[in-house]
Amino acid sequence: MVAISPRRTVRASVLAIALAAGxxxxxxxxNSGAASRPADPRTDCAAVLASPDRQAAFRAAAxxxxxxxxxxxAVSYLESRWDHHGGAHSTAGGYGxxxxxxxxxxxxxxxxxxxxxxxxxxxxxxxxxxxxxGLSVRQLTHDAAANICGGAALLADHQRGLGHxxxxxxxxxxxxxxxxxxxxxxxRPSAARFARQAYQILRTGAERTTVDGEWVRLAAxxxxxPARAQMADAGFTSPGGSDRRNDPQTDCPTGLxxxxxxxxxxxxxxxxxxxxxxxLADRPNTMSIDYIVVHDTETSYEGTLELVQDPTYVSWQxxxxxxxxxxxxxxxxxDVAWHAGNWYMNMHSIGLEHEGFxxxxxxxxxxxxxxxxxxxxxxxxxxxxxxxxxxxxIGHDQIPGIAPEYVAGMHWDPGPYWDxxxxxxLVGAPIRAAKTPGTGQVTVRPxxxxxxxxxxxxxxxxxxCREQGSNFVYVHKRPxxxxxLISDEALNDGGPGTREVSDIGPRAPAGHELxxxxxxxxxxxxxxQGKRGWIRTPADDQTLVRxxxxxxxxxxxxxxxxxxxxxxxxxxxxxxxxxxYQVVTPLQYTIKAGQSYVVADAxxxxxxxxxxxxxxxxxxxxTVVNGSDxxxxxxxxxxxxxxxxxxxxxLGD
Numbered sequence: 001m002v003a004i005s006p007r008r009t010v011r012a013s014v015l016a017i018a019l020a021a022g023x024x025x026x027x028x029x030x031n032s033g034a035a036s037r038p039a040d041p042r043t044d045c046a047a048v049l050a051s052p053d054r055q056a057a058f059r060a061a062a063x064x065x066x067x068x069x070x071x072x073x074a075v076s077y078l079e080s081r082w083d084h085h086g087g088a089h090s091t092a093g094g095y096g097x098x099x100x101x102x103x104x105x106x107x108x109x110x111x112x113x114x115x116x117x118x119x120x121x122x123x124x125x126x127x128x129x130x131x132x133x134g135l136s137v138r139q140l141t142h143d144a145a146a147n148i149c150g151g152a153a154l155l156a157d158h159q160r161g162l163g164h165x166x167x168x169x170x171x172x173x174x175x176x177x178x179x180x181x182x183x184x185x186x187x188r189p190s191a192a193r194f195a196r197q198a199y200q201i202l203r204t205g206a207e208r209t210t211v212d213g214e215w216v217r218l219a220a221x222x223x224x225x226p227a228r229a230q231m232a233d234a235g236f237t238s239p240g241g242s243d244r245r246n247d248p249q250t251d252c253p254t255g256l257x258x259x260x261x262x263x264x265x266x267x268x269x270x271x272x273x274x275x276x277x278x279x280l281a282d283r284p285n286t287m288s289i290d291y292i293v294v295h296d297t298e299t300s301y302e303g304t305l306e307l308v309q310d311p312t313y314v315s316w317q318x319x320x321x322x323x324x325x326x327x328x329x330x331x332x333x334x335d336v337a338w339h340a341g342n343w344y345m346n347m348h349s350i351g352l353e354h355e356g357f358x359x360x361x362x363x364x365x366x367x368x369x370x371x372x373x374x375x376x377x378x379x380x381x382x383x384x385x386x387x388x389x390x391x392x393x394i395g396h397d398q399i400p401g402i403a404p405e406y407v408a409g410m411h412w413d414p415g416p417y418w419d420x421x422x423x424x425x426l427v428g429a430p431i432r433a434a435k436t437p438g439t440g441q442v443t444v445r446p447x448x449x450x451x452x453x454x455x456x457x458x459x460x461x462x463x464x465c466r467e468q469g470s471n472f473v474y475v476h477k478r479p480x481x482x483x484x485l486i487s488d489e490a491l492n493d494g495g496p497g498t499r500e501v502s503d504i505g506p507r508a509p510a511g512h513e514l515x516x517x518x519x520x521x522x523x524x525x526x527x528x529q530g531k532r533g534w535i536r537t538p539a540d541d542q543t544l545v546r547x548x549x550x551x552x553x554x555x556x557x558x559x560x561x562x563x564x565x566x567x568x569x570x571x572x573x574x575x576x577x578x579x580x581y582q583v584v585t586p587l588q589y590t591i592k593a594g595q596s597y598v599v600a601d602a603x604x605x606x607x608x609x610x611x612x613x614x615x616x617x618x619x620x621x622x623t624v625v626n627g628s629d630x631x632x633x634x635x636x637x638x639x640x641x642x643x644x645x646x647x648x649x650x651l652g653d
Contacts, residue, residue: 001298001358001396001413043133043156045149054082054097054214057145065152066166067159071175072152073218074202075182078194078367079151081208082216085363087142090323095126095141098151101184102126102141125184129154144214155182162234172202172221177230183324188236189257190324192228196255197325197371199226209449211362211468250329253379256372263308263315263330263337267614275614276311279336279622286624288605289333289384291349292377293340294423295396296356296364296414304353314338316351318376322364325372333380336609341410342399344566347609350380354414359458359501361417362468370419374426381427388429390420390511391600391633391640397504400565400639403585407490407565410639412504416455416470419448420510431511433545439652440516441551441598442524442544444508444535446473457500465501472507473543474499475533479523486533488637490588504638508535513598513635514544515551527595529637530560550599552591552632552648559593561648562586563634563641568608569627579610579625587641596651600640601633 043065051057058076062069076082079099080090093101101124126137129150139146156166158178165174176195183194205220247260267275283289297304301321307313308330316339319328331337339351352373356364381388395414401407424431431445448469458465476483477496485497488505492498497506508514508526518525522538537543554561568584591597606627613621630645 001295001353001411043149043153045133045135045146045153048149049143049145051145054144054148054210055216057148058216061145061149061152062168064149065156066168066170067152067156068168068170068172068175070202070218070221070224071172071179071198072148072155073216074198075155075179076148076151077201077206077218078198078371081210081362081367082214083210083362084144084147084212084214086212088363089141090363090366093124094323096144096147096151098147098154100124100126100129100140100147100150100154102137125154126150128157132157144212151182155179158182162230164230172224173199173226174230176226176228177234180231180234180236185324186236187257188231189255190326191234191236192231193255193257193372194324194368195226195228195231197368199224200371201367211449249332251333251380251383252327252329253375256327256375258318258327258329261305261309261319261328261330264311265335266311268311272613276338277308277313277315278331278338279609279611280615281334281336281609281611281622283334283336284384287336287347287607287609289348289350290386290392290601290604291345292380292386292393293345293349293351293396293399294373294394294414294418295339295351295353295411296358296418297353298357298413301355304355316353318351319353320355320369320373320376322355322366322369325366325368325370327372327376333384336611340396340399341406342402342565344402344568344608345399347607348605350384352376356414358413358415358417359465361415365414365418370423371426374423374428377427387601388424388427389600390424390431391513391635393424393427393429394640395420395509397509398639400587400636400641401490402565404490404588407587412502416453416472416501416507417468418471419469420471421445421448424511433542434548436548437546439548439551440596441547441549441652442514442516442526443547444473444510444512444514444543445545446471446510446543447541448510454499455501456498457502461500472509473535473537475506475508475526475528475535477533479520479525479534479536481536483534486528486531488529506533507638509638512638513547513549513600515596515598516544517595527597530589530592530595547598548652550602550650550652551596552599552634552643553596553651554591554593555647555649558647560590561643563589563591563636563643564631565641567604567606567631567633567642569606569625570629573625573627573629577623577625579608579623582608589636589641591643591648597634597636597643599632599650600635602650604631604633604642606631 048060051060062072076097080097126140132153135146140150158181179198180191180195185191203222207217209215250258250260252258315337317331340346397412401410453470455465475486485506487497491505514526523534525532568582571581574581608625610623631642
């Protein structure tokens, strides 16, 4: 979620956002005909409904519909990662492992007055599947096995409609256009992106335990060659989509079909500071781009686009849609968007907003969105030489406050249910153990699907959240499970940490690097925000894996050293300018003698971008002040912090 930068007061819009139950329309022409053709045989789902588990249901559905099981599994993994969600629908109105859509037929306006009606969307894939199987729409949307059978029937129907042969033993690569049609996209770039992603999954394979406890596996088939030439005659519009697609301002890897929906750089009042919603700059020539910041939107895709186009609000570079991973860009990468709640981080980062709600997790964080986001991140990290690690591809929840009074208000998205391990695998930088041991350093790698930590407060304070995979382990005050959780003094008012979904204080997330302080049985003590915290890590689960790197300790003779939320220049750097000195205030934490913290970046830029007015209305505005005072970026509990090089010495590699 975006944060208003504390460097200015911004008047935020208050929007009433109605979430539509679904956004996918009917196929027309060849596709709509294929979806209802009475001459095709009805798929018999009896054997599928009798399947003992989900893996068996996929095999039975493939036989019943005459679809290669590998193709069916790949499509379902891309749509849902094989999750059922217990009858709850996704952001796009899709249900179950095959994401069959079901939109209410009356289409009453979401604002509730019944006057303004939405476009007719009575065609849904759930109704089409009902026609092909004889199952009810409720069965297809609420029973996982029925849903798989219905999805398989539609996939076979698309294949027949294209004039291609069906059959369990048919070549998986020959289903490329049918897979593209299954996406329900009508433009070729979006449909082809879906098919490419599905075939990437088919070639590399996948396995996981779903949120409801079903183990499913797709073996790797690297030799499969998709028949991409089928797309030419598959009835898609081309290039399709908005005329903003492929705008020259858009910076996006080939094949993702990003569009430009610009954030406004406008004045909205008479004062020099009354403008929004980003700053013009010349990155990376004057400031390096060092971080990718992962956010979630905490509202719908449509609502997010409204916000970013409001000059009185804030901004970010990209928004990714949950249903299909579609990307819209809003701010040029040379400019500075206001998304991180920390001006130093804004100066040096690119913000990616992902449609979804941190407390709901997997319902919104789709495989398609993970994959398009990871491809975008691979492109951006290569272009700007950003390290592909969790020290530079970070969550909004890792960003520190700029001063003590701002710490409690910092955000906690993308939350406990963003699958960092899977995401970093897709980025091409997996979180894994070092090949050789380091100097007592470890990386948090708890797993995700089987790591189901108790979290409370997703719907009501103190009440357990729906069980699902999580990306963290808890840090305790003492080495036993009954011990209180460690607290963040800025968040817990001196009390213990909690399991509330927004309390990130006692959580050690995947990819964070720590220094071991002590060992006791299955427990490891780590240095954590100036204190000693304990993490349970039995030998058979490898929650903490060895890592190598550099750590910092206070210089000899220092009992403690301060940490900071930004790496601004020293006072002497401002001499000869009209720019006021920006005081770097220590945070409420310190590193005490004997403690050690891992360095995430040994040489972050020391600078400050002075840009507080619209265009050039103030002399010396839009100026970068560079300093010589050196900092280290360190892993400091659940967030980052900066420490002056003059205060510490380095240990390790």
